[in-house]
Every structure is written in structure tokens, then in C-alpha cells.
Amino acid sequence: MNPVAVSIEDRVLALITEDELVSLTEALVAAGGENPGGTEEATVAVLEAFCLGAGLETLAEEAAPGRPNLTAVLRGGDRPGLLFLGHSDVVPAGEGWDRPPFEPYVRDGRLFGRGATDMKGGLAAVAVALKALKAAGVDLPGDITLACTVDEEDLGIGIRAYTRAHLGERFSGCVVAEPTDLGTVVGCRGDSYIDVTVHGRSAHSGRPADGLNAIDAAARIIALVREDHERLQQDQDALLGAGSWNVGLIEGGTGTSMVAGECRLSLDRRLMPDDNAARILESLRERIAEAGLERDGFAVSAAVTMEMPGFRTPEDHPLVADAVAALSDCGVASGIGGWTAACDGGFIARDFGVPTIVMGPGGLNDQAHQVNESVSIAELVAAARAYALLCLRHSSPA
Known part of the structure; x- marks a missing residue:
């Protein structure tokens, strides 16, 4: 590494402070954004105000009424640059919290509140890293983009709207800032929901043979799914x-x-990278037909x-390699692994055809979606520093 590069990196890293990371994460947590509910607008407003104050270009685009995706860009040269991806919504807080879930607080080196790990901390780390790069006057070969989408925790309308609106743009790669305990995740399963409705024929339970029990037929479909x-x-x-x-939901x-x-059945089918939900x-329809449900008089629809x-x-x-090296230089020994969970990064990898990784502060299994959710402040700092180094070091073909 040449002395000039070291000087630039040191200058950028010195601009990343714990106080600013904690302050922004707290503001994002306090903005809420529970989903279902379509309430991401306040979180987007906080993030946009910070990015504008940092000198970044911003663009808010409604994915649905009152539900804006936000894009913040640090301008660079003409080569493809990195895309950082996050989401503004959080899962419902639920009951059982020690303190109100949207009144963040710090204790024992951790910041508590719904969304602290998933994923307000990751958003804050990216935004603070981009602010430091801007303030240092770094000459980057390509734009660095932060895309913050709505509805990641439910149906993904935000990422679908983002890919439609930005499909012609060129990126060298994508870093999803979801919580990985700062591990480097190189692959994720996908996910799909399949809803099945069985129509039978109602009758008095005293004469069940007069009807066609749709619950019994649904049970046969559940057996096919289990097999x-x-x-x-x-x-x-x-x-x-x-x-x-x-089988996540059944109602009949x-x-x-x-x-x-x-x-009615609501089925969750986790996807391998080469799987196709259609x-x-x-x-599934073929197996249902083979089971003879329609021959027995039932009508089955699925979508x-x-x-x-x-x-x-x-x-x-x-x-x-660049992500692992950046984390190492920030004192984090990052393992390389995969996720059985799903994230919006799959849309970027598929629709833009770029390499994608997941790497962010916080724990997916022990904190995300949990009561008393929290994130390590040390991980917030390490993530922001690693993101900044990755922006400085990663390049792609022109």
C-alpha cells in the first residue's frame, strides 16, 4: 500500500466517530417504521436529512403511497461503483420490552431499540461512512450509492420498485448492510409465498357425507408439502x-x-439460488392433481x-476478498459463509447481474426480530470504517 493511499484512508477513518453513529442510529430507531403498517416515511426523512447534510445527492421515489424508497449518492468518476443496500422498515415491536421499543438507549456498550440491529445500525454505518468520504474530498473512480427500500420485512414492494426504476444503472457490486455479526455472507437462500385455496361443499356435521370437507383436503395437500x-x-x-x-397459516x-x-393455506417455500417459484x-399443482382432489370434487387454486x-x-x-481485508484492518476477523435467511440482495444479483454480499453490524439470530433488540456500538464503528475502506479499495473494470 503506498503512502498516499494510507494517508487518505487514515483521513477518512478519523472522520468516523462513535458519537455520530450512535446519534444517527438512535434517530432512525426512534422514527419507527413497523411493517405491516406502511410507516417507513419518518425513517426515510431522518436518513434523507442526514445524507443531504453530508453533501450527498438524494432521490425519494414512492414505491407505494406514503412509502418512499431513498437513494443517496456520493458522486465519483465514470466507472461502475458500489451499491449499498438497506431497508427502512422494521418488524412489529410486540410486547415484553424492558423499555419502550422506540425510545432508544445505550447500556453496556450496546444500543437498544426495535430495529437497532435489523437494520437501522447498518443504515447509519453506511451513511456515516459516505459522509466521511465526502468530507475527506476523496476522488473515487465511480459513484457510491446507498439504496434504502421499504417493505423488506413483508412483500418486498420497495426493492421491486427500485430495480424497475434503476435497472439501467451500472454497479461493480452490492453490499447488503443487514446484520451478519460482521461476517461476510456470500450466498443467501431466497423465499416465496404460495397461497392455496381449497373449495369443497358445506353441509351439516351430523351428515358429513353430504359435504366435501375442505379442511380434510387441505390436510392432504399439507402431507404432499411435508413429503x-x-x-x-x-x-x-x-x-x-x-x-x-x-405451512405458516391455515384458515378454514x-x-x-x-x-x-x-x-386456505399460506405456504413458505425457501429457495436455493437456482430455484424458480413459478x-x-x-x-405443486401437478402433485395435487395426481392426489385426485379435483377428481374427488374439490376445486383447488394456488398462486x-x-x-x-x-x-x-x-x-x-x-x-x-476486499470486504474481508477491510474488516481485518478494522480489527474484525470475518468468516465467509452463507445465510438460510433471505434478503433484498437477491434482486440486485439477479436483475443487475453484479456480485453481491451481505455484511453488517448486529446479530441475525440473537437480536433481529427479538424483544429488547440491540446492537454493539463497537460493531457499528467497525462496520462504518470497513465500508469506507471498501469504497476506497474496491474497483471494477471500466
Whole structure:
């Protein structure tokens, strides 16, 4: 590393302060954004105000009424630059918190509040890193972009709107700032929701043979799903595991003394990177037909209501090496791994065709979506510093 580069890096890192990271994360947590609910607007306003104050260019675009995606750009040269991806919504806080979930506080080196880990801390770390790069007057080969989308925790309308609006733009890679305990995640499973409705025929429960019990038929479909789940588990990928099924919701019938005339299932089907939800749906329809439900008089409809693609980036890709090196230089020994969870990064990898990783502060399994959610302040600082180094070091072909 030449002395000039060291001087630039030191100058940028000196501009990243713990106080600013904590202050911005607290403001983002306090803005709420529970989803379902469509309440991300206040969070976006906080983030946009910070980015404008940092000298970044911003663009708010409604993905749905009152639900704006935000893009903040640090301008550079003409080469493709990095895209950082995050989301403004959080899951509902729920009950059981020690303190009000949207009144953030610091204790024992951690910042507490709903969204602290997933993912207000990651958003703050990216924004503070870009502010430091701007303030240092760094000459970057390409733009650095932060895209903050709505609705990640539910149906993903934000990332779909973002890819439609920005598809012609060029990026060298994407870093999703979701919580990974600062590990470098190179692959994620995707996810899809499949809703199934079974129509039978209602009748008095005293004469069940007069009807067609839709709940019984739905149970037969659940057995098909369970059988396919077990089949999938026989083909485990070393990094991502296997595709999987889960019956998340079931609703049917109108009364205990009546044969159920209708039953609805909501199925979660986790996707491997090369899976396609439409093909999976068609396969499910074929198995239902083979089971003879329609021959028995039932009408069955099924549809994909949500799809989030998976992705995989080669472990030896330069973006991965640069991320691991940046974290190492910030005192973090980052392992390379995969996620069985899903994230918006799959859309970027698929639609833009760029290498994608997930790397951010906070714990997915022990903090995200949990009561008394918190993030380590030391991880916030390390993440912001690593993001800044990654922007300085990562380059791509012109």
C-alpha cells in the first residue's frame, strides 16, 4: 500500500466517530417504521436529512403511497461503483420490552431499540461512512450509492420498485448492510409465498357425507408439502443447506357443527439460488392433481404471492476478498459463509447481474426480530470504517 493511499484512508477513518453513529442510529430507531403498517416515511426523512447534510445527492421515489424508497449518492468518476443496500422498515415491536421499543438507549456498550440491529445500525454505518468520504474530498473512480427500500420485512414492494426504476444503472457490486455479526455472507437462500385455496361443499356435521370437507383436503395437500420438504433435505448444499417448505397459516370452516366448505393455506417455500417459484408452483399443482382432489370434487387454486430470489457469489471474488481485508484492518476477523435467511440482495444479483454480499453490524439470530433488540456500538464503528475502506479499495473494470 503506498503512502498516499494510507494517508487518505487514515483521513477518512478519523472522520468516523462513535458519537455520530450512535446519534444517527438512535434517530432512525426512534422514527419507527413497523411493517405491516406502511410507516417507513419518518425513517426515510431522518436518513434523507442526514445524507443531504453530508453533501450527498438524494432521490425519494414512492414505491407505494406514503412509502418512499431513498437513494443517496456520493458522486465519483465514470466507472461502475458500489451499491449499498438497506431497508427502512422494521418488524412489529410486540410486547415484553424492558423499555419502550422506540425510545432508544445505550447500556453496556450496546444500543437498544426495535430495529437497532435489523437494520437501522447498518443504515447509519453506511451513511456515516459516505459522509466521511465526502468530507475527506476523496476522488473515487465511480459513484457510491446507498439504496434504502421499504417493505423488506413483508412483500418486498420497495426493492421491486427500485430495480424497475434503476435497472439501467451500472454497479461493480452490492453490499447488503443487514446484520451478519460482521461476517461476510456470500450466498443467501431466497423465499416465496404460495397461497392455496381449497373449495369443497358445506353441509351439516351430523351428515358429513353430504359435504366435501375442505379442511380434510387441505390436510392432504399439507402431507404432499411435508413429503416434498423431506425430499429436499436429502440434497444439502454445504453453504446454504436446502430448499424447504413451511405451512405458516391455515384458515378454514365457519363452525364446528358444519362441514368446512373452504380452507386456505399460506405456504413458505425457501429457495436455493437456482430455484424458480413459478416452476415450484407448477410442480405443486401437478402433485395435487395426481392426489385426485379435483377428481374427488374439490376445486383447488394456488398462486405465488411473493418471491425473493436467492444468490451466490464465488468466495474468491475480489469483492469478497476486499470486504474481508477491510474488516481485518478494522480489527474484525470475518468468516465467509452463507445465510438460510433471505434478503433484498437477491434482486440486485439477479436483475443487475453484479456480485453481491451481505455484511453488517448486529446479530441475525440473537437480536433481529427479538424483544429488547440491540446492537454493539463497537460493531457499528467497525462496520462504518470497513465500508469506507471498501469504497476506497474496491474497483471494477471500466
